[in-house]
Amino acid sequence: MPAKPVSIGSLHFERKGDAADFFRDMLYKYDLGDKVTDSDAEILSELVAMHPEAEEKIGCGIASFSVRSADFGTRCFWVNRTDGSTIKFSFKACF
């Protein structure tokens, strides 16, 4: 089966696996509890808009993104909404 390319904003990946590697590297370059940089937040905004539950994840609007712990000792990206609420999302679910 031919590899399926993925485009996220201005980023283009030949294969889903390349996109997954890119976001995994981004996730692990931060420490738990870190806010992501503005440039990474821009990419993550494009990414979360592609999530199957994007409307629910974004809610009233995105204030920032954090890297925090998730279930079973893992970590993931979290959307911090403008109303102070927060929700995690899986980058793999976005493409």
Add this chain to the structure above:
Amino acid sequence: MEPHDFWNLAGRAGRWGNEFQGNIICIDPHDEKAWPVGVPKRSRYPIKRETDAVLDSVDELSAYLQSRDVESLSELQNGEDFEQVGAYLLNTYLRLGSLSGAAFAKRHSAETIQRLDKSLGTIADAISLSQDVLTRHPGVSAVGLQRLLQVFRNYEGNVENLLLAPSESVDAYDRYVTVMRRINENLYPVFMPDGVVPLHALIVVEWLKGFSLSTIIRRRIEYQERNNRPYRLPVLIRDTMSMVEETARFKAPKYISAYVDVLKLFLIEAGRDDLIDEDFDIGVALEFGVSSTTLLSLMELGLSRMSAVALYEKIARDDLDRDGCLAWINEHAPNFAGMDLPSLIVRETLEVTGISGPGEDEQFSE
């Protein structure tokens, strides 16, 4: 229970300022299971200074000091006694230039002091921290503090991520996990084992939020049940109380306030002193288990933590000083009856502040 622990506990019978005497009731003193060696006899227990006890092992102490800057701190041997005394000696050396001028030096041989001076001299050459920071943290190794400063200097991310997050922030728990791990790796392995760091962080954040001990315990029980994890209630309660006492009220104030002070040094050095919050003292906040100015002001008035937290929920402002709190209580005391505050808390508030509330006959919710 060791005899000296038993008599220490027994000596606390009575109540300071209220009852000049009290009774100790020893239950089942003839039960051999409960009292395998009988009720401990009262006797004197000499107390030896920790410094002197450790200085008696000068060879091991010198070896410890020389190996203190190992890459992985988990390799450090001989544990906390050497760390505490080593930190104290290094601090004294940095302050005086030699241990020979310290009060304890006359209780030890000149050879011992010279030998330690030699070990400490090599280490001291690598320390560039200000005396002010060292004086504020005499029990934390200057080697560790220096190493932490270097970690901050080498940090490539956004320096705002090095700060503690306010306890009410969504990032608070995870940020404390990271800060505790940074402390374990660079200052001293304090919050161990590593797998329990998240629990240490959770307890610290809940304590800072002003949660009562019973709430912290209840939330742990709920967590275990939600995740179908078996637990023994007495063990869970004892562990939680011990973590509040040892982690939240002792280790965290000691080491996290050292972390914050070194971070302040770095922020000044990096021209980011705009990030320093001089109004918030994490050591005091952890000691009292409160994280806002209002809560601390209420406790400064003499209120218990329980009453301060209950009132804080009604005040709903986090920036009141003592006078602000008094003014609030003065204004709202006549309406305490309708605020769903337990009568015990209302009584304590009125007694401590000397403000008159509703008539004595009025009933409050229990």
